Amino acid sequence: MRTGKVTLKTLVERTGLSLGTVSRALKDAPEVRPETRELVKQMARQLGYTPNLGGVKLRTGKTYTLCIVLPVDTRAQDFTDSGYMALTSGIHKALQGTLYSLIVQPQLMDEDELAGLRHVVEAKVADGVILTQTRPDDVRIRYLLEQGMPFVTYGRSELHTPHAWFDTDHEDMAYRATRRLLDKGHQRIALLNPPAHLLYSRHREYGYRRALREAGLPQDPALMTASELSAADGQQLVLQLAAQPDRPTAFICANEYAALGALSAFQQLGWQAGRDACLIATDDSNISAYFVPPLTTYYSSLVDAGTALGQLLLRRIAGVAAEQLQQLTCAELLERQDDRWPPQGAVLSQRAGGS
Amino acid sequence: MRTGKVTLKTLVERTGLSLGTVSRALKDAPEVRPETRELVKQMARQLGYTPNLGGVKLRTGKTYTLCIVLPVDTRAQDFTDSGYMALTSGIHKALQGTLYSLIVQPQLMDEDELAGLRHVVEAKVADGVILTQTRPDDVRIRYLLEQGMPFVTYGRSELHTPHAWFDTDHEDMAYRATRRLLDKGHQRIALLNPPAHLLYSRHREYGYRRALREAGLPQDPALMTASELSAADGQQLVLQLAAQPDRPTAFICANEYAALGALSAFQQLGWQAGRDACLIATDDSNISAYFVPPLTTYYSSLVDAGTALGQLLLRRIAGVAAEQLQQLTCAELLERQDDRWPPQGAVLSQRAGGS
Numbered sequence: 001m002r003t004g005k006v007t008l009k010t011l012v013e014r015t016g017l018s019l020g021t022v023s024r025a026l027k028d029a030p031e032v033r034p035e036t037r038e039l040v041k042q043m044a045r046q047l048g049y050t051p052n053l054g055g056v057k058l059r060t061g062k063t064y065t066l067c068i069v070l071p072v073d074t075r076a077q078d079f080t081d082s083g084y085m086a087l088t089s090g091i092h093k094a095l096q097g098t099l100y101s102l103i104v105q106p107q108l109m110d111e112d113e114l115a116g117l118r119h120v121v122e123a124k125v126a127d128g129v130i131l132t133q134t135r136p137d138d139v140r141i142r143y144l145l146e147q148g149m150p151f152v153t154y155g156r157s158e159l160h161t162p163h164a165w166f167d168t169d170h171e172d173m174a175y176r177a178t179r180r181l182l183d184k185g186h187q188r189i190a191l192l193n194p195p196a197h198l199l200y201s202r203h204r205e206y207g208y209r210r211a212l213r214e215a216g217l218p219q220d221p222a223l224m225t226a227s228e229l230s231a232a233d234g235q236q237l238v239l240q241l242a243a244q245p246d247r248p249t250a251f252i253c254a255n256e257y258a259a260l261g262a263l264s265a266f267q268q269l270g271w272q273a274g275r276d277a278c279l280i281a282t283d284d285s286n287i288s289a290y291f292v293p294p295l296t297t298y299y300s301s302l303v304d305a306g307t308a309l310g311q312l313l314l315r316r317i318a319g320v321a322a323e324q325l326q327q328l329t330c331a332e333l334l335e336r337q338d339d340r341w342p343p344q345g346a347v348l349s350q351r352a353g354g355s
Numbered sequence: 356m357r358t359g360k361v362t363l364k365t366l367v368e369r370t371g372l373s374l375g376t377v378s379r380a381l382k383d384a385p386e387v388r389p390e391t392r393e394l395v396k397q398m399a400r401q402l403g404y405t406p407n408l409g410g411v412k413l414r415t416g417k418t419y420t421l422c423i424v425l426p427v428d429t430r431a432q433d434f435t436d437s438g439y440m441a442l443t444s445g446i447h448k449a450l451q452g453t454l455y456s457l458i459v460q461p462q463l464m465d466e467d468e469l470a471g472l473r474h475v476v477e478a479k480v481a482d483g484v485i486l487t488q489t490r491p492d493d494v495r496i497r498y499l500l501e502q503g504m505p506f507v508t509y510g511r512s513e514l515h516t517p518h519a520w521f522d523t524d525h526e527d528m529a530y531r532a533t534r535r536l537l538d539k540g541h542q543r544i545a546l547l548n549p550p551a552h553l554l555y556s557r558h559r560e561y562g563y564r565r566a567l568r569e570a571g572l573p574q575d576p577a578l579m580t581a582s583e584l585s586a587a588d589g590q591q592l593v594l595q596l597a598a599q600p601d602r603p604t605a606f607i608c609a610n611e612y613a614a615l616g617a618l619s620a621f622q623q624l625g626w627q628a629g630r631d632a633c634l635i636a637t638d639d640s641n642i643s644a645y646f647v648p649p650l651t652t653y654y655s656s657l658v659d660a661g662t663a664l665g666q667l668l669l670r671r672i673a674g675v676a677a678e679q680l681q682q683l684t685c686a687e688l689l690e691r692q693d694d695r696w697p698p699q700g701a702v703l704s705q706r707a708g709g710s
Contacts, residue, residue, distance in 0.1 A: 005473070005477065006467075006473075045465075045466055045467075045470075046466075046467060047467055048466055048467025048468075048469050048470030048473060049470075070440075072440065072443060072444045072447055073444065084439075084440060085425075085427065085439060088427060088459075088461065089427045089428065089461075092427055092461055092463060096463075101460075101471075101474060102461065103458040103459060103460070104443075104458060104459035105456075105458070106443065106444075106447055106457065108447060108451075110400075111400055111401075111403060112400075112401060112402060112403025113403075114403050115400075115403030115404075116456075118360070118361075118403060119456060122360065231641075231642050231644070231645040232645075234645075235645060257642065260642060260645045260646075261645050263645075263647060264644075264645040264646070264647060264649075267647045286586075287586050287612065287615060289586075289619075290586040290587075290589075290590060290615045290616050290618075290619040291615075291619070292618060292619060292622045292647060294619075
């Protein structure tokens with residue numbers, strides 16, 4: 001088994017092409033034919049060729065490294081993964097065939113939120129940064145703007161200075177989820193939302209409120225919750241909401257872990273999903289199809305989001321204006337159940353209140 | 356809001372201590388009193404102080420960076436996170452208060468498995484490496500041994516040369532899970548195991564086989580499966596096993612996603628867990644408590660595993676012999692149901708066969 005270093009020379013030997021052609025093919029030079037470029041790059045990938053970046057870096061002053069900053073809570077024992085593997089996997093897709101590699105810099109919850117970022121900027125670890133979990137007025141974004149470091153955010157902000165971002169239309173997703181439940185006949189709909197300081201949480205709340213307003217229904221603060229969206233949170237919040245005198249008949253869970261906890265609460269309450277209450281989840285991560293019952297959800301691919309983020313950042317590093325690097329995508333409805341309300345022929349449980 | 360650079364001088368101003376004391380406290384020098392060291396380090400953490408590593412790195416030739424290599428499948432859309440956030444979170448715990456930071460290097464499934472590692476070693480990205488998903492004869496481990504790069508593996512190998520590792524006793528876990536089901540009266544027990552090339556999959560199979568052997572029962576290959584353990588895999592495998600003439604009455608799922616899929620299959624089959632078949636999961640990640648029904652599982656903290664890996668690697672970098680850096684931990688039983696078999700008073704379904 002080969003464990004020695006794969007060099008340009010190895011690629012020359014294996015492809016039978018000249019050194020100049022191999023080298024130009026790896027740089028995607030237009031004078032090399034597309035089939036030849038593809039052949040060389042495929043061989044480079046197969047053999048695990050790493051260009052001698054030392055020389056390139058010295059010449060260009062670039063690191064050929066992108067960095068994604070991911071929030072990590074070292075205090076939590078009971079936490080769920082948040083799709084970051086899917087997201088980073090998508091970024092890697094965008095980087096395949098380029099000289100760039102990706103590193104992950106943690107942002108520790110109990111530290112200054114700029115600590116990790118400062119390390120990246122001051123130690124010149126990367127040419128560009130990807131941020132997640134954006135807030136309306138985000139000190140990390142302001143820091144990167146000040147420092148002139150290229151970056152793209154997964155999620156928008158409300159800062160005046162434009163920056164590159166990719167986002168799912170969370171307002172639209174929550175609006176559609178709420179409308180769907182209203183159309184089925186629900187009037188008391190609970191929103192299990194992410195923490196309120198995150199901008200996408202506010203976007204979801206706007207969408208939810210807009211749907212209720214259009215239907216002429218009151219926007220009851222007692223039905224709007226914010227939490228970390230763990231299964232434990234989902235369970236507890238549903239139990240609390242169920243104990244209200246005029247309890248909700250439908251729940252919109254912002255992720256599948258909260259939805260799993262909600263279903264567990266249904267079981268404790270003796271409720272049957274679709275008979276005693278309905279449940280919709282957003283941010284499907286391909287597991288709620290296996291819940292009992294399978295859930296209707298809204299899905300937006302995290303892999304695709306990662307790929308878009310990687311591409312946007314490469315273009316930002318190449319000098320494209322931030323205003324031109326802003327992309328919004330819409331979530332897709334995955335219809336897995338017929339959640340008509342009240343269910344035909346079913347007798348409403350007493351707890352359901354007078355809707 | 357402060358976004359300027361935090362230097363040693365900032366720490367001197369804020370603590371009122373001398374520059375020498377602050378500097379020695381950050382290095383954990385024994386001549387500084389423990390309370391003073393703690394005070395300085397706490398202030399440094401709060402303010403997000405990053406030492407000027409440039410100077411330290413030049414003097415010492417060290418990067419003060421650790422690197423964890425994580426397998427990433429860019430082809431998959433339907434995949435579940437595998438606790439890597441918990442693991443990295445634990446590593447960060449081990450690094451708090453040290454000069455070290457952690458980066459993540461992906462190992463892409465469709466590339467040479469050494470490609471990512473070569474980048475780390477050849478570009479001198481890190482002082483030490485953490486590997487996961489070990490195999491009996493692991494080319495990545497051999498490469499790191501050859502290169503003299505300090506490393507620790509999450510999982511053992513069967514290589515002759517000793518190396519630092521941390522592992523959960525998977526043989527013991529599978530043995531105990533199988534014994535538990537045998538003691539309840541099950542005779543046909545299916546094992547939903549991880550892919551067979553991973554060493555921990557073999558360890559689990561040893562434990563499972565040992566329990567059956569001790570009970571004088573046959574070891575039927577038809578009951579042993581290997582898969583990626585997604586929810587889809589769990590569902591499909593249970594449906595296939597259920598269609599066997601002498602179908603299993605109990606299932607050991609190696610993770611919770613497979614168990615979720617298994618429960619979904621139970622629903623399709625019209626089975627009730629605990630009545631028509633029993634289910635146990637290993638590698639609990641704190642969500643199966645919210646399944647319907649909640650599952651009995653074996654749990655081993657990934658955060659603690661990460662912390663152990665970080666500590667072992669720091670000691671390895673400091674020159675401690677690899678033989679002294681090998682740690683095995685046992686999983687803990689989380690008993691969430693009484694899975695006696697056959698259930699008292701229940702009528703066995705015809706499909707259950709003659710156990």
